[in-house]
Amino acid sequence: MPTRSEASSGHTGEFDARSFLKQLTERPGVYRMYDAQGQVLYVGKARSLKKRVSSYFRKTGLTPKTEALVGKIAAIEVTVTGSETEALLLEQNLIKSLRPPYNILLRDDKSYPYIYLSSHKDYPSLTFRRGRSKKGGGTWFGPFPSSGAVKESLNVLQKVFRVRSCSESYFRNRTRPCLQYQIRRCSAPCVGYVTPEAYQEDIRHATMFLEGRNPAILRDLMAAMEEAARRLEFEKAATYRDQINHLRHVQEQQAIDSQGGDADVIAIAQEAGVVCVVVIIVRGGRVLGTKDYFPRFSIEQTESELLGAFLGQYYFGGNTRREIPRDILVPVAVEGQALLAQALSEAANRETRIRGNVRGERRRWLELAMTNARQTLRTHLASKETVYRRLLALRDLLDLAETPSRMECFDISHSHGENTVASCVVFDENGPLKSDYRLYNIEGVKAGDDYAAMRQVLSRRYRKLVAGEGKRPDLVFIDGGKGQLNVAREVFEELGISDIPLIGVAKGVTRRAGMEQLIDAMTGDVFRVPADSPALHLIQHIRDESHRFAITGHRLRRDKKRRQSTxxxxxxxxxxxxxxxxxxxxxxxxxxxxxxxxxxxxxxxxxxxxxxxxxxxxxx
Missing domain, CATH: 1.10.150.20 (5' to 3' exonuclease, C-terminal subdomain)
Known part of the structure; x- marks a missing residue:
């Protein structure tokens, strides 16, 4: 059976905030805090998950309520969303369904705000509504995350399109224009100052804008803003800027609260010998939450085979039969997909489809699931328990006298020899130590000469160490084969360093993850480690992080040299x-x-x- 993931320290029974926060993303999303019994304590949303969740664990400035909450936290789960708006709507969905005890600020359970276009034949109105109703016909736009944003945006729409906002009874009983006409926020259809045809054209434009199909008004406002700034009328330019922001806010299409549809959205991510599967549950078009699993797998299994095995266990394994939705969305074709879909349809007594090639809203759900799978896997790999277990395995594998507390890994990156950069990443007993990461610009070597580049970076790094500067590593990895490792061994011999183990990490003949070859620089021994070895998983994590950091550094240097913006x-x-x-x-x-x-x-x-x-x- 798949195992539910938790962001806790596991063997201590206490939440390990430090390792959890280190790998938390800066993207918007929703976080859920759980106690030791697995009961949800609090649900919140954030523009930046890392900054928001980190604020709970600062040493000072917390209210008594927040301190009491933090004292009960045993696990935190996060769901990454496409925008802060989507995060807010998902947060409200979860609060309504889970009723967390610490979410007292939202206990009034308000409905979402909408913009309502009435059903009047000639002169419909455009108004703010709290909650959606099927009575009276008309057209509804939304839901939107903030009533204040909707009201302000309606003001802007009335200024631009001059559409009425009054009630039907007020409209029928007018004999002369009201104040809205005087301040140019209404075209006074109540007294015939505008023809039905002209008014309907304004309504058509307003509707197109609310549906996000007409950016012309934004272009006009942007042109007006630029013209005001050119004339040094900065206050007026700021007003236009605010109008643009309001209009863009009202335009947002909501992936979290769309119209209809039941689906389980399933994504998979692999890294450093670990597989993470994320299931996003969508009911009635609303994302209700996510669940994370870390199934055991064989190195020979493809993603298609892994998903096929997972789906069988997820829906049919155990004593409790899970709800089977109409659609199961997957990123790749599933092994035995037709047979599995037939079995699911029979169990649900209706057709169930396993789909990968989807568009629109369903595509957004699938992309959201894939983002969450990658984020959850990174958090899991950085957990203190995972790193500790792998360090012990690495100590035994390399027959080290003590468990290494500082490991460094080097890699080289360039594009056809251009702007060569070397990376040095550092891991300690808590995982990646990003404050000690270093990038080295390689100068004065022949384009594409990785051996010379490796010699330069190692000489620069460890010449300082011999001179008494910098921290001493317990273990050094070189991302590369025998050639790069021989260069590293020569540098160590020249500097008189003989007590730091030096290990090369080569991709092997097949260049597949799990098939790496390790090379001991001192003995020349080449050996392979079982693909399910925790020690190999740690080495893969260090190697992959070194490669990622080197590529990122190379791109930054290349773009800076070309004087490119982001x-x-x-x-x-x-x-x-x-x-x-x-x-x-x-x-x-x-x-x-x-x-x-x-x-x-x-x-x-x-x-x-x-x-x-x-x-x-x-x-x-």
């Missing part, structure tokens, strides 16, 4: 698209906050390119 480094984003992005959002920070769908609303930006931009700006 957007300039993204393929497919030329000067015109960069200009449109900056005009639409106002700056790079606002672009970072935007979801894929929001980015795709910019003129000239397709959904595929929006996904590329989002991934580039959230590369972790």
């Amino acid at each position: 957007l300039e480094g993204i393929e497919g984003v030329g000067p015109k698209r960069r200009r449109e992005l900056i005009r639409y959002f106002g700056g790079i920070q606002e672009i970072r906050k935007a979801s894929v769908d929001e980015i795709a609303k910019v003129q000239g930006i397709s959904k595929t390119l929006a996904e590329t931009i989002y991934a580039a700006l959230h590369d972790e």
